Amino acid sequence: MKKVTIYEVAKESNVSLATVSRVINGSTVVKEDTRRRVEEAINKLGYRPNAIAQGLALSRTTTVGLIIPSTSISFSGRVINGLCDVAKIYDYSVYLHTITEGVTDIKEIIDDVIKARVDGVIIYADKDLDDSLKLLEEYNIPMVVMCSQISADNICSVYVDYKKAVCELCDSYLQKGIEDIAILQDHRNDVVSQLMKSGAEEAFEKHGKEYHGYIEVSKDNRSTYKFLKSYFKTHKHQVFVANRDSQAMAALNASQGCGIAVPEDMELVCMNESKYTSSVRPEISSFVVPAYDLGAISMRLMTKMLKDEQVEEKEKHLNALFSPKQTTKE
Amino acid sequence: MKKVTIYEVAKESNVSLATVSRVINGSTVVKEDTRRRVEEAINKLGYRPNAIAQGLALSRTTTVGLIIPSTSISFSGRVINGLCDVAKIYDYSVYLHTITEGVTDIKEIIDDVIKARVDGVIIYADKDLDDSLKLLEEYNIPMVVMCSQISADNICSVYVDYKKAVCELCDSYLQKGIEDIAILQDHRNDVVSQLMKSGAEEAFEKHGKEYHGYIEVSKDNRSTYKFLKSYFKTHKHQVFVANRDSQAMAALNASQGCGIAVPEDMELVCMNESKYTSSVRPEISSFVVPAYDLGAISMRLMTKMLKDEQVEEKEKHLNALFSPKQTTKE
DNA sequence: CAAACAATTGAAAATATTTTCATAATGGAT
């Protein structure tokens, strides 16, 4: 089983390399007759173009690097799906790197995507990654940053407007006179938490009040559950907002042991709907975050940058749609 | 910002290409003095090796193609994490393709990984993919198949022994005289369902009985929930086994409206634990499937094949660990 | 001190493609 290259095809069909290349790429004109001959040779020999050689000759790999945290898998998973689906449409391939928090050295990943000569990089950056991005900027590699609001010459960003979501949520409660809104914050210090904070603060400020409702917990789910189980014995909130679906689940389960009925005693809101938050009973309210779209739009933006199409907006924000599943408090 | 290649480094440090290459790859011996000179030049010029050119010269890309369905994201996500973590350790990169059932043409994906000249392919095949795999075999591309039990010259497989899991589960109930065990089957006709079937049948046969407890539903979660809601009004089972976590959740929720208490009236068992099945209340029993390990082990096997290490077992099976969360029926 | 050997280094080929520029073939108009 020896390798068959463009040479063998050329010999078999009695034409030059150039002509075979033209047939493969279908761009320039080739006489119908020779095209047929070449195509026959390709089929006969089972020739497959070599993307590596093409990449070298063209200085272009039609490959996009994706760098994404491995936490919150159901979310990342949907992002990846959207991204891959769109990549397929535009004939790009995806070169994947996951980030395991506290383990992965991002510099190494960046080194690798540079070495691999990807045409562009899409990175999910819910934390500050400035240094790492600098290097990619230096190399002038087109970038799409998911989650953060960064934009520059060669950088686009796509993010979910959690600030607006929380702001409107709080506002609607405040208008009904409900002020006791708790927001769960873990210590990841990520962009989403930041946005939730500023959203709440903005809403309260608008109503002439200051916001003080943060509940700080560790990143770990199990211990969050334990903490809340005892916390709820002494604290009752009218509204309880959690960022991740697993946190909302922890809150729901913890509340049940403490005689707090959801939603009658406490409304529970999750910022990221998943098939679980939507299927659990009692049902809990949640924001539907378009994770699939986040990936899909990021990839679409990337293809525009790579094909030198006009990118009308370099910063794109998506809305999280509130989906109340409970009889809203009066 | 012009490209800096091995040429520039060679000129800068007054040596030949060959020597620079030797320094980069650190394999052959280079005089300490020249090595230092070359390294200085590399740093000064900011030289980065070009993996594409290396790939061409070496006919090797240190890249592994991963082909995985986009359904059941939380499961695939963990597989991907394990796989990427191990890939990183052995300095391989991951080239990702997702399969959207009914949409993606697998042939196209295979074409693409061949074109990309990946060194190996890891594919999650919970359905029959024989034709597609044939092509990879022809090209002699090392393969690891996840989920199915295939093995051949250049193919290893890693799968979770669902058959054994279900068989032992049923057996333990039968020993207690419990025979009314229902197994939910959707119409995906996947390998896992097949294995569950044969596991149940084997257990019943062992006890001199025949198994007839399948409940057939559609693939769609929403309609499964609806179906079960009415089904449970007229049917009560002692034990109810669901494959995917979302199906177990549907069953749990459906049961609650029908006056069936879990676990008192009906034990609910899920074949795939997720953070949701493990955090929902009432708690449900589940098998802990080592998805992360599935990915990690597959990748490890692949690295062995690629580095020509001895692969002692070409078929590796993992056990799903039963984690009963309920007072088991007497 | 010369011979023998080991340690370094370099020249050039090889890897599989694209693309530019030049040439050859074709066809229509005169």
Add this chain to the structure above:
DNA sequence: ATCCATTATGAAAATATTTTCAATTGTTTG
């Protein structure tokens, strides 16, 4: 038949690296 304008094709350079084999340098040793 001849010329001009297309249209089609080919030769060779370029892409960035590795590797083989030969040459050079350095080090012992008799």
